[in-house]
Amino acid sequence: MQDLPFDIASLHAAYESGTKPGDVVAECYRRIAASGDPGIFITLIDAEKAHAEAARLGPFDRVAKPLWGVPFAIKDNIDAVDEQTTAGCPAFAYEAAADAFTVAKLRAAGAILIGKTNLDQFATGLVGVRSPYPIPKNALDPEIVPGGSSSGSAVAVARGLVSFALGTDTAGSGRVPAALNNIVGLKPTVGALSASGLVPACRTVDTISVFALTVEDAYRAFQSAAGHDPADAFSKAVTTPDLGTAPPHPTIGVPDTASLEFFGDAVQAASYAAALDTLRSEGGEIVEFDFTPFYRVAEMLYGGVWVAERHAVVGPLMDTAPEAVHPVIRRIVGAATKFSATDTFNSLYRMEALRRTCEAAMAGIDLLCVPTIPTFFTVADLEADPIGPNTKLGTYTNFVNLLGLCGIAVPTGTRSDGRPASVTLLARAGQDSLTAALASRLHRKARVTLGATGWALPEIPEPAPTLGPDEIVVAAVGAHMSGLPLNGELIRLGGRFIATASSAPGYRLYRLTGGPPFRPGLMRDATGGAIDLELWALPLASFGAFMAGIPAPLGIGTVTLADGGTVNGFICESAGLEGATDITEFGGWRAYLAAATDRQGAVP
Structure with a gap:
């Protein structure tokens, strides 16, 4: 035991x-x-x-x-x-x-x-x-x-x-x-x-x-x-x-080199870089951008009126028995008294402006990957400076709840x-x-041991795909697949990845005219082949909004999978094939993009 x-x-x-x-x-x-x-x-x-x-x-x-x-x-x-x-x-x-x-x-x-x-x-x-x-x-x-x-x-x-x-x-x-x-x-x-x-x-x-x-x-x-x-x-x-x-193939946003902060800790910088390399090796696309707006949000949590929320809890005790409150907490929470109602509204206005900037920075990005902490501090460091190290530890955390992430x-x-x-x-x-x-x-x-216990991470089988009672499966065959330009539409509507799959034989895939974003069209054809696709679960409540955003000649129909099951999936009207290129030989949109990029250096 x-x-x-x-x-x-x-x-x-x-x-x-x-x-x-x-x-x-x-x-x-x-x-x-x-x-x-x-x-x-x-x-x-x-x-x-x-x-x-x-x-x-x-x-x-x-x-x-x-x-x-x-x-x-x-x-x-x-x-x-x-x-x-x-x-x-x-x-x-x-x-x-x-x-x-x-x-x-x-x-x-x-x-x-x-x-x-x-x-x-x-x-x-x-x-x-x-x-x-x-x-x-x-x-x-x-x-x-x-x-x-x-x-x-x-x-x-x-x-x-x-x-x-x-x-x-x-x-x-x-x-x-x-x-x-x-x-x-x-x-x-x-x-x-x-x-x-x-x-x-x-x-x-x-x-x-x-x-x-x-x-x-x-x-x-x-x-x-x-x-x-x-x-x-x-x-x-x-x-x-x-x-x-x-x-x-998730798209992962990270701070760019100019805005990445480790406070001189080169070892921490190297460990973070190694984690990003792992994400790349697992199929992630790393997108760098200026993280400064997120830092500005982080500064507002303790440097702005939100400290008054802490005063709403601690203030009465500070008024009646200040010695009962830790001296560092008294110092932090006591700063709330300097803010006015006008300051509060000005802070809210600034917060909303920064929120808009941060949302724009995350456009097209599935998630962010940041260092949890920028560096380490000792107990002795905190005895020498009770505030500074704490502020630095919050570099990549203080903004998160303010932005609703x-x-x-x-x-x-x-x-x-x-x-x-x-x-x-x-x-x-x-x-x-x-x-x-x-x-x-x-x-x-x-492959690290757990906490300080020395216990190995237990072997757990890959979870079987599951579908909630209020979800519907959608087969994505093109730009809505993971890491591609329109995948964010699925994610923003609550979609979640279920599995990679393949259609049954008997489909043709075409590269349609127009773009960006470039799109394929899937059509049933007995002379066609099997086409790679991804299965995504979408909340039923979002399905109507999702369909409303699909432009002609594309639509949602029934797609038969290699295992004989059927799901909702993207299909194309025959009228949309004028000028289209048959790319069935590639077996899927992602393979076509990879081959086209290899030949021309850019997606066609």
Whole structure:
């Protein structure tokens, strides 16, 4: 039992072999006692309560309860019934009357709560050392900061004390600690996880986040916790399909050389470059652009009026008992009093202008890949300068929630100096499954052990293509395929990649006149051949809008696949073939483009 990895795949395999959840609970408490780090947890759930929760699970059933018997922890600004919530401030503490919405959903999915973890007080910080409690030690190197504000949650996962843990993320608190401790940090679309039962930091941009040892575990916990909450005014109904396969040719935006920042850390720059090389080798197209507008957004989170949202929570305590608030937090939150209502509206105007600029920069890009952190800082660095290193750690995180992006931090290997390498994949709101699918591919290519445990990444079969009840399959044969000019139309409408496939024999493919964008036309013809295509799942609610954007002579009809099944797919009217070129011999549009580019140096 002491050697049992706590990733969900390994745990569930052990349960199938006869291990009891009570044994796993006992092992959690044994590992916590043996950790020698009193800074990880603020509160441990009474062991009898945890064992009673395990006993109520009933027979093993991973279908009805996908987190059956899985131990987890929560950051101590999230409520658990009959337990104290401190937000890292004893003077603020209260006993929660109910579980937070997300905690209740996780328990309903079979997860067992073990404890509440330490944090930068009031979730203000990216360093993990702004707490009146003992400071958690970084799981890999105690001289390095553990990362905040979700420090205890990240360390608990990295040390294998629990399988996953909830953090929160306003400025990067669900991603920075993940990078510093060699684990996965999933920051969902804001509103996908209810904030009911959460002590807010900046209520308009907060989200609960998930730390786990693997992408699959983080996404499974996210799926289980997600759901619209009528009691939370900021809750959103976000689709959370099963984790599938990443598109084969995503277009990935990255900061250009002039705007890429590592603060002199050449080793970090090299590890990031290696991650981009991996993405290229996996079929990704890397697109560089000026990242300056994103940095300008990042500066607004702490340098602008959003700090007043923090004051809305902490201000009353600062007025009545200022000594109860950590001195660095007092300094940061106290700056809110200098802003006027006019400043607020001017900041909102500037934010919307920057948002428009950032959206334009992302046009034609499926997702972004950035370093999770630009460099590393030690505990001693923070003792010398409590603010500067924190600001630098937020370089690639502070802008994300303000722009409404979702993201996931994922380990990508080990730097040449032995420190963990990590990147963050970011995408538009609602595309959490896209970032997770590509992050899973990156994690597996990295072949790193999990957190600080030494456990190997478990072998998990490639997920089988699945279709949600409110989705329809569309076969793309041309410019709507992954990495091609019109693929963004599918993604913006909520489309997600299912699989590559081939039509049955009996089709011809033509290069139509006009463009850009250049398009093919698919027609049924008994003398034709099989044509390569991609299958995409599209929400039924978006299908009408998608069809409305398809110009003549193209349309949607029935395409027969090589396996005999039929799907909706692009077809071409015969009237559109005037001047068209028959390219059936290439077997698909992508192969045609590759051959044409090889011959002429440019797409025709």
